[in-house]
Amino acid sequence: MQDKELYQHLLGLTAPWTVSEVKLDMQCQEIHVRVEHPRGTKFCCPECQKPLSCYDHGDERQWRHLDSCQFKTILKARVPRVDCPEHGVKSVAVPWAEPHSRFTMLFERFAIEVLQMTQTVTGTMTILRLQWDATWHIVERAVARGKARKEPSLLPRIGIDEKAFSKGQSYVTIVYNLDESTVEAIHEGHDVEAAKACLSQLNEQQIQSVQAIAMDMSSAYVKAAKEVIPLAETKIVHDRFHIMKLANEAVDKVRKWEHRRLLSEGDDRLAGSKFFWLTSLQNHSEKQQARFQSLCNNSLATGRAWAYKELLRDLWAQETEGNAKRFFNDWYRRVIRTNMKPMKKLAKTLKERIDNIVTYCTHGITNGVAEGINSKIMSIKRRVGGYRNIENFKKAIFFYCGGLDLYPR
Ligand SMILES: [Zn+2]
Structure with a gap:
């Protein structure tokens, strides 16, 4: 030949x-x-x-x-x-080739595959012997192509969350499709206006189709959802992972306070025990479990705070909103009678938001998808070494988490 x-x-x-x-x-x-x-x-x-x-x-x-x-x-x-x-x-x-492209379609397809597999722009540059601009151009074209093709689908279960861009200096608000684990909309900022603008990127039919919205307890997101989504007050579900994180923080504050008090009396029982109170029992080794048991038997405030925190988990096992509310009221009455300030503060915060916590029993959603996508975004960010600007950051999120059909054809 x-x-x-x-x-x-x-x-x-x-x-x-x-x-x-x-x-x-x-x-x-x-x-x-x-x-x-x-x-x-x-x-x-x-x-x-x-x-x-x-x-x-x-x-x-x-x-x-x-x-x-x-x-x-x-x-x-x-x-x-x-x-x-x-x-x-x-x-x-x-x-x-597609119009205006500097690559054949087969090359572009291969580059997109390498970008997806390696999840690094710099790694892809090395493998394909391309410059940064040329590689990034492939990402941009792929996202534009994918967005143009995407048919808006109904969004019965969504999540809304924030993501820090450049070391906590600025934020983007992200709306997720919880059923497909995809990013649907991104907007700069994390205040009420940003969240409204982000939700408003969904079309009217999508907004009408929303049945449940997972979010943390940020009042900005609550306000924005109530303004954009009809009957949002029955649809907002405060994320249980976020609530348990707050509960862990409250237990840790009790531990710090008690540890200081004990140390002043020459008692270092709580030294190096932070790990025990924050991780689940099943993650403890046998030796750790023995130490944990003895700490729990010591009638320490930290042990009581930990027990209340663990008891709170059962809130999400209740079958109806009514049962969950009764369970919570009982939990609240017990915690509020203690002298542990951080736990009481937590109990009051949850009481204010309880209507949108127990909605979990009806909708059964969490922002776990958002957490998963967030860690993906973080790892991409680390490997790319940060994005040059917020527009590139948004494009990378859509490229990796948008569920888009990116390939030329
Ligand atoms: Zn013509």
Whole structure:
């Protein structure tokens, strides 16, 4: 098989396009493949598909293609132009690349696969021997392509959460589809206006379809949801992981306070015990369990706070909102009678929000999806070494977490 014929096959070129020349540049480790069409070929207007004679050709362009045996492979051609009576002079579409791309579709597909698999832009640059700008350009085009194709679907269960961009200096608000584990909307900021703008990126039908919204206890997000989503007061579910995190923090405050008090009496029983009170019992080793038992039997305030925190978990096992409220009221009465300030503060906070905590019994949702996506975003951010600006950050989130069809075809 001749080299021209070989590349004709490798590129999957069909009439009228044929390979006219294959050149090997040993110095640059590149293979240049020139592609042509016969004289008199008719091409379609890219706007109306009307077949027309070739008007002229643009300057020679080149497209990076998949490597051949580690050699960078470059496709070269002069793209024909047609003079459409309706649309004027236009460059025709070539079958191997999308308009304005510097890569063949096969190369772009491969680059997207590498980006998805490695989850690093810098790693992809090294593997594909590309510059940052060229690699990032592939990400941008893929996201634009995916967004243009995406059909808006109904969103019965959504989550709303914030994500820090650049070391807590600024935030974005993100709306998730909890059923598909995808990011649906992103907006800069995390106040009421930002959350409203983010939710308003959903279309009217999607907004009407929302049955439940998971969120932490941020009052900005509550307010925004109530303004945008009809009957939001029955749909908001404060995330139970977020609440248990607050409960853990309250226990830890009790531990710190008690540890200081005991130390002043020369008692270091609580030294190095932070871990016990924050992790689940099943994560303790046998030795740790023995120490934990003895600490619990010591009638320490920390032990009592821990027990109240663990008891609170049963709130989410109640079958109805009514049962959950009765359970909570009982829990509240016991905690509020103690002298542990951080636990009492927690109890009061939860009491204020209880209507939107017990909604869990009806809707059964958490923001666990958001947490999962957040950690994905964090790992991408670490590996990319931060994004140059917030627009790039948003694009990367959509690229990796948007559930978009990114590939050219
Ligand atoms: Zn036309």
